[in-house]
Amino acid sequence: MAAELFPTKKLVPSASVSSTTSIQQYQQQNLTNNNTTTASAATAQGCCNWQGLYPTIRERNSVMFNNEMMADVHFVVGPPGGTQRVPGHKYVLAVGSSVFHAMFYGELAEDQDEIRIPDVEPPSFLAMLKYIYCDEIDLCADTVLATLYAAKKYIVPHLARACVNFLETSLSAKNACVLLSQSCLFEEPDLTQRCWEVIDAQAELALRSEGFCDIDSQTLESILRRETLNAKEMVVFEAALNWAEAECQRQDLSPTIENKRLVLGKAIYLIRIPTMALEDFANGAAQSGVLTLNETNDIFLWYTAAKKPDLLFCTKPRKGLSPQRCHRFQSCAYRSNQWRYRGRCDSIQFAVDKRVFIAGFGLYGSSCGSAEYSAKIELKRQGVPMAQRIIKYFSDGSSSTFPVWFEYPVQIEPDTFYTASVVLDGNELSYFGQEGMTEVQCGKVTFQFQCSSDSTNGTGVQGGQIPELIFYA
Numbered sequence: 001m002a003a004e005l006f007p008t009k010k011l012v013p014s015a016s017v018s019s020t021t022s023i024q025q026y027q028q029q030n031l032t033n034n035n036t037t038t039a040s041a042a043t044a045q046g047c048c049n050w051q052g053l054y055p056t057i058r059e060r061n062s063v064m065f066n067n068e069m070m071a072d073v074h075f076v077v078g079p080p081g082g083t084q085r086v087p088g089h090k091y092v093l094a095v096g097s098s099v100f101h102a103m104f105y106g107e108l109a110e111d112q113d114e115i116r117i118p119d120v121e122p123p124s125f126l127a128m129l130k131y132i133y134c135d136e137i138d139l140c141a142d143t144v145l146a147t148l149y150a151a152k153k154y155i156v157p158h159l160a161r162a163c164v165n166f167l168e169t170s171l172s173a174k175n176a177c178v179l180l181s182q183s184c185l186f187e188e189p190d191l192t193q194r195c196w197e198v199i200d201a202q203a204e205l206a207l208r209s210e211g212f213c214d215i216d217s218q219t220l221e222s223i224l225r226r227e228t229l230n231a232k233e234m235v236v237f238e239a240a241l242n243w244a245e246a247e248c249q250r251q252d253l254s255p256t257i258e259n260k261r262l263v264l265g266k267a268i269y270l271i272r273i274p275t276m277a278l279e280d281f282a283n284g285a286a287q288s289g290v291l292t293l294n295e296t297n298d299i300f301l302w303y304t305a306a307k308k309p310d311l312l313f314c315t316k317p318r319k320g321l322s323p324q325r326c327h328r329f330q331s332c333a334y335r336s337n338q339w340r341y342r343g344r345c346d347s348i349q350f351a352v353d354k355r356v357f358i359a360g361f362g363l364y365g366s367s368c369g370s371a372e373y374s375a376k377i378e379l380k381r382q383g384v385p386m387a388q389r390i391i392k393y394f395s396d397g398s399s400s401t402f403p404v405w406f407e408y409p410v411q412i413e414p415d416t417f418y419t420a421s422v423v424l425d426g427n428e429l430s431y432f433g434q435e436g437m438t439e440v441q442c443g444k445v446t447f448q449f450q451c452s453s454d455s456t457n458g459t460g461v462q463g464g465q466i467p468e469l470i471f472y473a
Contacts, residue, residue, distance in 0.1 A: 058135050064089055065133035066126060073104070076116045077125045084122035086129070096132030099154045120153070121146045131159045139166045145182055152186055164191050171198055172411060173205035177212045181219040194355075199223065200321055201357035201409050201472040203231035207239035213246035217267065224270035230320045230409070230472070233272050234280040240264060240271055241290065257289040264290075275317040278303050323359055325401075326442045326469045328449055328461075329433030332399050334367035339432040339465065344457035346465035347421040353446045354473065356412050360405035361420060362468025365395020366427040373426030375404050380419040380454075386410050399431050401468050409472055419452050420466055436462045445473050 054060045071087035078084055093100035124146035130136055148163035171194055180195035199206045220243055244260035253259045273285050286296050298309045361377055372394050379386045387410045393402045438461055440447045451460040459465045
């Protein structure tokens with residue numbers, strides 16, 4: 001292994017040794033080979049002055065990362081059957097972590113040559129040590145949560161903050177429920193708030209994600225209790241049943257109807273079943289078998305009877321989120337020869353300074369009386385479609401805008417330009433916007449607009465179609 005860490009040729013102070021290329025190659029060999037070479041082996045290779053290769057203390061410390069050379073402590077990291085023995089250097093570790101300082105130099109320090117750490121995964125422990133030794137943050141999606149746990153356990157705050165930033169950047173409807181559970185465990189209120197923003201705005205996607213089934217019962221109850229979920233109650237009910245089936249498997253129970261009801265416990269009463277459409281209840285929840293016969297009868301009576309029975313279920317619909325509108329024109333107009341369509345695309349680019357969720361567009365309608373339009377709406381990021389939908393809307397002949405909605409709200413990240421497009425088919429002449437603005441302030445969100453090369457029907461910043469972006473923030 002010594003040959004992997006040190007060059008086979010004897011190193012002497014010369015131009016070739018001090019070259020940038022040699023130093024970088026040498027350092028890379030250290031890191032990629034896990035620095036397992038011992039000092040005696042290094043001496044045997046004739047490289048006893050390796051320190052001279054590195055001009056800074058950070059680079060010299062980096063050589064010691066996961067290196068047996070001068071190691072005065074070892075960690076056996078990972079659960080039984082999956083352990084890895086990792087060398088360490090008490091001084092370096094104590095400088096990087098107050099926990100390690102107390103462990104090695106505190107009043108209750110124990111003189112142990114080997115320390116077992118069964119609750120941390122080896123890759124995450126090494127990621128933390130790499131930060132302490134090398135001042136480098138190396139995170140990936142598969143291990144970032146475990147690395148955050150290690151950083152919290154050993155009080156390495158800057159690494160913990162980097163983990164949280166990584167999670168916030170990668171946050172989506174697919175992982176928001178799992179990250180919500182973890183953020184509460186790690187007491188990260190900012191990350192918790194970001195998770196709620198995604199779950200509220202993209203509730204149906206989040207509830208249907210695989211990650212929803214992996215959450216703990218406390219997180220399940222907090223989601224079911226949420227007043228601002230933007231979801232149909234039937235979707236909430238189906239998600240709860242999917243979670244119950246997964247929980248049965250975790251508890252080694254057969255996923256029968258009775259066991260699903262058992263693991264749900266009182267959480268089932270957080271589902272606002274009486275607020276479902278009667279048809280959804282009759283064809284779904286009422287026939288699921290999860291409700292008792294008395295509960296089913298009482299809910300049917302609640303729908304139909306003048307004297308409604310008392311229910312354990314909440315009968316008040318969720319408030320959901322109120323959509324906001326960014327209107328980019330200061331006036332609108334119509335002329336005898338404008339605005340025409342014939343299958344051409346109206347498009348505009350926009351960017352925001354905070355994460356938002358685009359739910360749809362507000363569009364102009366006919367300037368020649370009432371008319372129906374077919375609209376193909378689309379959102380793209382860097383040319384890649386993120387959402388598409390073909391939808392019809394009716395315009396009443398006024399200069400008002402008429403909303404068209406995507407199937408699900410689309411997450412928009414800050415400081416990146418997105419392209420909003422629409423292809424309309426309907427009455428040839430419609431209203432169009434004038435006096436467009438390049439920047440619009442909507443509450444706490446700032447929108448910026450610029451012309452799109454996809455626009456083949458004349459829409460741009462100054463005038464045209466797509467007068468409104470409908471969003472949640």
